[in-house]
Amino acid sequence: MASDRVGSGDDVRRAHDDHPPFRYPDYKSTMARSPERDMVTVLRTLSERTGPGPAWSAVEDDDADLTTNAGTGGRAIGARIVVTGRVLDAHGAPVPDTLVEIWQANAAGRYTHWRETEYDAPLDPNFLGVGQCHTDADGIYEFLTIRPGPYPWGNHPNAWRPAHVHLSLLGPALGSRLVTQLYFAGDPMLELDPIYCSAPPHSRHRMLAHYDHDVSVENWATGWRFDIVLAGEHATPGERQDD
């Protein structure tokens, strides 16, 4: 099977049938921002088989507690949640030392962002809504944060984004680059959301965090589990595979 892992790498490419299409009319902003020509498939070289994940994971400070990282000395308001899971490569192997960056609205559905919003919801001076951490040797990451609120957006009449956390991962190869959103299993607003529904039906459930009683911390925070599968494969030093 070793040859399966080192050949042209077709089995570790970005699998477009697991991802949303670029053009998705229910999400209006895609219409002028989606390519109309076919992608050009390249024989993967070191340019495609490498990526920034390992180099960038080596330098970032951990900042995984969003309930205190505003640095005000006060605690953020809202329902505390632990979000944890494993980052896996295209073969299901854990990806250690990967930088996971997140951003989200506060408990009331407001972002701490300079862009104007017409949504009259309060900011929380003790909540930035930004965090980062690394996966450990088993590919596990963990954040302590506040359950975000839903918020309205202008896509269509009475449009609401279901509660979600944005996640960014760099990963082991260029095509591993993933920006996604974590949603909460059981949320009745999911089926009404064109962004969630843009993912193919077979893969939508992979964006759901599930309540996990083993992750909940008594008298402190409820626990949610969310695993992430990236394209590409984790490489360790000494496994140079070109030529």
Next chain:
Amino acid sequence: MGRPRRTRQTPSQTVGPFFGMALGREGDEVLVDDDTPGERIRLEGRLLDGNGDPVEDGLVELWQADASGRYRHPLDDWDPPPSTGDARGFTGFGRCPTAFETGAWAFDTIRPGAVADPAGGMQAPHLNLVVQARGMLDALFTRVYLDDEPANEADRVLQSVPAERRATLVATRQDGDDPPTFVLDLHLQGPDETVFLDV
């Protein structure tokens, strides 16, 4: 047969309009410092939509080899340092959110060295870009070649692109700038649509 069925990937979602909170740190568009070996270059352009309008909330990321043609990655014999926050010099990765009014992005970096082509020989020096934006449900990948590199004529990837679309991958050197500035606009859609690569 016997090939392991791959694990299904977590679907991509748009970065939305608010990613700058986390992914828009000032300085991440500068890859070099005084000690970085190699020829300084500036790479810049605009990100444009299918109407030719600037994409005011896009994110362009750069991944490139160093001046000797090596990537900071274990597959290129690079050992990651322990995760202790050491100064690592040139990582080859940069980020630049597009400017709100103009869709402009820019990187201060070095001219990359040539990287081997597994099909034989060397590739022409190139930089790899990852493009995302509100209104994009997945990331797009492309390459940037530099128009003063003679090796472009023999580059397998560049030559495999239809001739009439090849210019969308080649940045143009401006006269008189020091360090030299190379310019390339990225078009998500339309008659000048950038060639995007399936990686």
